[in-house]
Amino acid sequence: MLIRDLFSKHIPTEPTRNGFGRGLVIAGQKNENVVALCADLSESTRVLDFKNAFPKRFIQMGVAEQSLAAIASGMALAGKVPFIASYAAFSPGRNWEQIRTTACLQNINLKIVGAHAGISVGPDGATHQMTEDIALMRVLPNMTVLCPCDSIEAEKATIAAAEIDGPVYIRLGREATPVFTTARSPFEIGKAQILTKGTDVAIIGCGPLVYEALKAARDLEKAGIVARVINCASIKPLDSKTIIDAAKTCGAIVTVEEAQIAGGMGSAICELLAEHFPVPIVRIGMQDEFGQSGTPAELLEHYRMTAAWIVKAVKKVMKMK
Amino acid sequence: MPPRNHSLAAITDPGVRKLELLANTIREDILRMLTTAGSGHSAGPLGMADIFTALYFHILNHNPKRTTWADRDRLFLSNGHIAPVRYVTMAHAGYFPVDELKTLRKFGSRLQGHPEIRHLPGLENTSGPLGDGSSQAVGTAYAAKMNGESWHTYCVMSDGELECGITWEAAMFAAKNQLNNLTWIIDRNNIQIDGYTEDIMPLEPVHDKFAAFGWNVLEIDGHNMRDIINACDRGESTWEAPTVIIAHTIPGKGVSFMECEPSWHGKPPKDRSELGKALKELRTLEGKIEAGE
Numbered sequence: 001m002l003i004r005d006l007f008s009k010h011i012p013t014e015p016t017r018n019g020f021g022r023g024l025v026i027a028g029q030k031n032e033n034v035v036a037l038c039a040d041l042s043e044s045t046r047v048l049d050f051k052n053a054f055p056k057r058f059i060q061m062g063v064a065e066q067s068l069a070a071i072a073s074g075m076a077l078a079g080k081v082p083f084i085a086s087y088a089a090f091s092p093g094r095n096w097e098q099i100r101t102t103a104c105l106q107n108i109n110l111k112i113v114g115a116h117a118g119i120s121v122g123p124d125g126a127t128h129q130m131t132e133d134i135a136l137m138r139v140l141p142n143m144t145v146l147c148p149c150d151s152i153e154a155e156k157a158t159i160a161a162a163e164i165d166g167p168v169y170i171r172l173g174r175e176a177t178p179v180f181t182t183a184r185s186p187f188e189i190g191k192a193q194i195l196t197k198g199t200d201v202a203i204i205g206c207g208p209l210v211y212e213a214l215k216a217a218r219d220l221e222k223a224g225i226v227a228r229v230i231n232c233a234s235i236k237p238l239d240s241k242t243i244i245d246a247a248k249t250c251g252a253i254v255t256v257e258e259a260q261i262a263g264g265m266g267s268a269i270c271e272l273l274a275e276h277f278p279v280p281i282v283r284i285g286m287q288d289e290f291g292q293s294g295t296p297a298e299l300l301e302h303y304r305m306t307a308a309w310i311v312k313a314v315k316k317v318m319k320m321k
Numbered sequence: 322m323p324p325r326n327h328s329l330a331a332i333t334d335p336g337v338r339k340l341e342l343l344a345n346t347i348r349e350d351i352l353r354m355l356t357t358a359g360s361g362h363s364a365g366p367l368g369m370a371d372i373f374t375a376l377y378f379h380i381l382n383h384n385p386k387r388t389t390w391a392d393r394d395r396l397f398l399s400n401g402h403i404a405p406v407r408y409v410t411m412a413h414a415g416y417f418p419v420d421e422l423k424t425l426r427k428f429g430s431r432l433q434g435h436p437e438i439r440h441l442p443g444l445e446n447t448s449g450p451l452g453d454g455s456s457q458a459v460g461t462a463y464a465a466k467m468n469g470e471s472w473h474t475y476c477v478m479s480d481g482e483l484e485c486g487i488t489w490e491a492a493m494f495a496a497k498n499q500l501n502n503l504t505w506i507i508d509r510n511n512i513q514i515d516g517y518t519e520d521i522m523p524l525e526p527v528h529d530k531f532a533a534f535g536w537n538v539l540e541i542d543g544h545n546m547r548d549i550i551n552a553c554d555r556g557e558s559t560w561e562a563p564t565v566i567i568a569h570t571i572p573g574k575g576v577s578f579m580e581c582e583p584s585w586h587g588k589p590p591k592d593r594s595e596l597g598k599a600l601k602e603l604r605t606l607e608g609k610i611e612a613g614e
């Protein structure tokens with residue numbers, strides 16, 4: 001299900017946004033109603049691929065995120081399947097109400113693509129490091145929230161988003177990160193994938209940090225701890241069965257995300273398990289603070305999101321069993 | 322895309338008179354339904370009764386029995402709080418029984434406090450938060466142009482929402498894309514919840530602002546049926562630019578103690594007695610219309 005040489009120093013890397021760019025072109029080929037709107041960021045959000053393939057179906061909005069959402073919703077009301085792309089800090093950061101009213105309350109086909117999410121945006125600093133988007137989108141009725149772990153999964157998530165009815169949020173990163181799934185890896189909205197079979201602890205992650213979870217699992221194995229790593233790309237709907245099974249079998253969970261732990265994927269898992277099968281949980285993510293400038297590697301280390309920190313979190317949570 | 326080729330302006334004097342009387346009946350029903358509901362907005366709906374009557378009974382190409390008909394004209398409402406005037410006009414146009422107006426704002430009603438497409442067929446959008454409806458109308462008009470459709474998109478909106486940034490984002494977009502299949506109708510009644518618009522946040526010169534944004538700008542008396550119809554006709558016959566109709570209206574039109582009074586923006590008649598006083602004034606207005614005054 002994953003690439004063969006998972007921990008090779010030469011593992012290919014690519015930003016998840018590139019997978020979105022490819023997926024959007026494929027979605028456009030499959031459905032002539034797919035259109036793309038962009039708020040002055042067509043190159044860096046990778047909407048440019050779609051613009052080149054379907055120039056008449058690309059709409060330049062300028063720096064106007066509120067109307068980006070509402071005008072796209074108006075197009076959806078007329079039968080289009082609009083993808084709106086910007087940086088997550090601005091969309092859904094700036095246009096939450098338009099998304100709530102025009103996309104979610106009306107329950108229409110608006111697909112929101114938030115690029116440059118998380119702190120691994122790096123040198124741009126805290127203004128551009130969106131860490132609250134999962135919380136903002138997850139709380140909205142009718143919304144689907146996807147956070148793909150690599151570019152291949154991002155491509156699949158984009159195609160899947162175009163094919164379901166209703167609003168979808170897709171969270172993307174800026175940095176080139178390991179491509180560790182393959183064309184044959186399963187992806188389904190509402191399903192989480194068990195990447196390693198283990199029974200001592202479960203590590204549930206989303207986005208490119210899932211690769212750090214896999215590295216942590218490799219390191220833990222040397223200490224005799226066998227971890228079940230789960231890729232939870234579909235944050236909403238959540239795969240309750242896979243997560244509850246993991247809680248029952250492993251008895252302790254670490255969640256990993258490049259987002260605020262308040263309201264994020266880890267919160268969603270805590271909510272689910274608190275009601276159905278409470279087990280000790282430690283959440284890795286932004287601990288109620290903003291990021292800063294730095295290299296992605298420096299920031300992931302500083303905010304305790306790397307494999308070494310996941311290993312520590314596992315040891316901590318296992319003592320709480 | 323060429324403008325649509327039909328003349329709305331061909332209407333007889335008795336035809337105009339009939340619309341004016343219907344608008345007055347709609348005003349009466351607005352006040353009855355608001356009194357029954359016990360909450361809701363009075364001023365805006367009364368002020369927009371003439372325009373909604375003209376739209377549903379003369380201007381729009383629509384069919385109450387086929388609400389999803391692909392070639393219908395689209396009427397968006399951006400200031401959702403004036404929903405009562407739309408509900409009453411739709412009921413009279415045959416979208417649902419007039420009797421259902423009694424359910425406004427009640428639990429289980431299709432007539433939500435602010436209008437919602439998930440409850441009532443025949444609406445084009447869910448509205449309330451200002452600025453969203455006008456922007457969605459722009460998106461729908463854009464999609465219609467992409468597809469080479471010939472139907473027209475209208476949006477009724479308030480002057481207060483000219484204070485929203487999104488309104489001007491959408492205005493720039495509509496002009497850039499030469500959406501001549503789009504008409505915004507602004508209810509220029511000069512009031513908003515907290516007072517007079519020019520005290521809260523001066524909007525003038527509205528005409529010049531839209532002209533500077535590249536729109537075809539028309540300014541009318543929003544209670545003059547011929548003005549309303551002619552302006553919509555001109556909007557539908559325009560090349561290369563979206564049209565905005567600045568409709569000067571009297572909030573609370575027809576009821577002297579409500580007219581131009583900001584305190585009537587967001588409340589209904591308080592009881593049957595106050596309703597009775599208001600209806601009496603509307604019957605006087607009806608007499609004047611019949612007499613051709």
